[in-house]
Amino acid sequence: MAADKFPIEASHIMMFARSVADDNKIYYDEDYAKTTEPGNIIAPPTFAQASAQFDPNYFLRPKIGEPWFGSGKEATGIQRDGSGGGGGGGGGGGLHAEQHFEYHRHVSPGDVLTGETKPGKTWEKQGKRSGKLVFSESITEYRDQNGELVITARGVGVRTERPVDQ
Amino acid sequence: MALKVSELSVGDTYTECLVEDLKRTQIVQYAGASGDYNPxxxxxxxxxxxxxxxxxxxxxxxxxxxxxxxxxxxxxDGRLKKYGVRFTSQVWPGDSLNSTATVDEITEEDGEPVVNLKVETTNQDGMVVISGYASARIDP
Incomplete structure (x- = not known):
């Protein structure tokens, strides 16, 4: 996830907290948040993932005027080769294998972050339920408006040879 | 509200039910909030x-x-220092999830007391869907 500008906004935090069924008032009630130790509305632990909304090139968001691989008239809007494209477009595809966050500071509405992503290691493994697995790591550093590192995120994606056996 | 060194022991656990009968609508809600619209x-x-x-x-x-x-x-709130997971199995509509944190270690980092937790989320069949860790600042 890369974002030149990831503004932390109260209503986005509220919607995100609702979506993970977290009714902690620190995520939406400013008056309550003032009485807590952080003293402010803060973002829930996995909120940095929502920087996808601010990544202009994020490939799992439909873009105006561009083909989209989800269903419309047909089961997919894009014909892909069978080897499994981004996001599970073909037979197998990409799945999220691991996610790690390190919090240097908890962010609040009004913070404006940047996210810079660098590729990490890649490795392979033979899976019992999905054939050959290819893992790739990416590291995103989120910095605030003062250039201070606030969150370090490390994600690991995996491409499977075929859909995971159930 | 915060955890205290004096009141914690290795092996202590805390469990919550995360969701019962996960609805497709909640998944849609998460797609919208997170921006991950993968079909x-x-x-x-x-x-x-x-x-x-x-x-x-x-x-x-x-x-x-x-x-x-x-x-x-x-x-x-605001106590978390680290949180990481491996996704060990998929979660499907209709699943019910329980999650448990287990105190693994009580230690110090940068002169502050810290608890290291093992974290595990399981579905209704007892299958582990998330396996991970967290580390949080605690009170002396």
Whole structure:
């Protein structure tokens, strides 16, 4: 996830907290948040993932005027080769294998972050339920408006040879 | 509300039910909030006919997000230092998840007391769907 500008906004935090069924008032009630130790509305632990909304090139968001691989008239809007494209477009595809966050500071509405992503290691493994697995790591550093590192995120994606056996 | 060194022991556990009978609508809600619109999570036609999975399934990050709620309810707001998981099995509509934090270590970092937790989320069949860790600042 890369974002030149990831503004932390109260209503986005509220919607995100609702979506993970977290009714902690620190995520939406400013008056309550003032009485807590952080003293402010803060973002829930996995909120940095929502920087996808601010990544202009994020490939799992439909873009105006561009083909989209989800269903419309047909089961997919894009014909892909069978080897499994981004996001599970073909037979197998990409799945999220691991996610790690390190919090240097908890962010609040009004913070404006940047996210810079660098590729990490890649490795392979033979899976019992999905054939050959290819893992790739990416590291995103989120910095605030003062250039201070606030969150370090490390994600690991995996491409499977075929859909995971159930 | 915050955890205290004096009141914690290695092996202590904290458990919450994260969700019962996960609805597709909640997965849609997560897609909208997070910005991850991968059709594998919300588009049954694409997922069954093209990707060949039995149905749509939850974003790993939705399960991680709900598991995070259990952790922050335990350690308190703004206390988390680290949180990481492996997604060990997919989560499907209709699943019910329970999540447990187990005190692994009580230690110090940068002169502050810290608890290291093992984190595990399981589905209704006892299958582990998330396996991870968290570390949080605690009171002396």
């Amino acid at each position: 594998l999570h919300t588009d049954e036609v694409f997922t069954t006919e093209v990707a060949k999975y039995p149905s749509v399934f939850a974003h790993g990050m939705l399960s991680m997000g709900m598991t995070g709620r259990m952790i922050t309810n335990y350690v308190g």
